[in-house]
Amino acid sequence: KQEVTQIPAALSVPEGENLVLNCSFTDSAIYNLQWFRQDPGKGLTSLLLIQSSQREQTSGRLNASLDKSSGRSTLYIAASQPGDSATYLCAPQGSGGGADGLTFGKGTHLIIQP
């Protein structure tokens, strides 16, 4: 059974800093890994999808890396802004695809201070 751990659980930093959010998972037999953000009272917004064959994926100020063999992924946020404040969730997808669904970590609650 896949288990996902995200560290840190919470983070509060002044704006402008570069951040690294960590995700580890116990079963390396994944098909892909997705990073989401969740704003309070809102749904999940997909940020990045990394296929198991990829090492990293970039979108704007966000860069996600994947080391499948060691069961780790990191989300790098450059030049953080107050609008980046949210909970960030990591979710690997099992090799069974839809039959496995996404397994979520408990998230990193991020606060960017103006």
Add this chain to the structure above:
Amino acid sequence: DTAVSQTPKYLVTQMGNDKSIKCEQNLGHDTMYWYKQDSKKFLKIMFSYNNKELIINETVPNRFSPKSPDKAHLNLHINSLELGDSAVYFCASSPTGYTEAFFGQGTRLTVV
């Protein structure tokens, strides 16, 4: 022009009632899901549907039943609601079971 939409957004009901949550996606995706986010904000998959066929059912009580009238809709019916069913329920879809998933805004269910 919402991609994955759920109704209602909020639902307050008494124990023992039967309720439904509707989900529609206009993305043409083949796979749809229901996830539950409990009071500790932990998200877990409940069901997934691929072309109207149930793929998985993760140790969910049989009081919960997904129903898909067509590829674009996956509704969640809950019978005999219990206090422990209070949670936020998210619908999601993806082109196939192996691609990026898109989530609805969630339905906050409160059982009193």
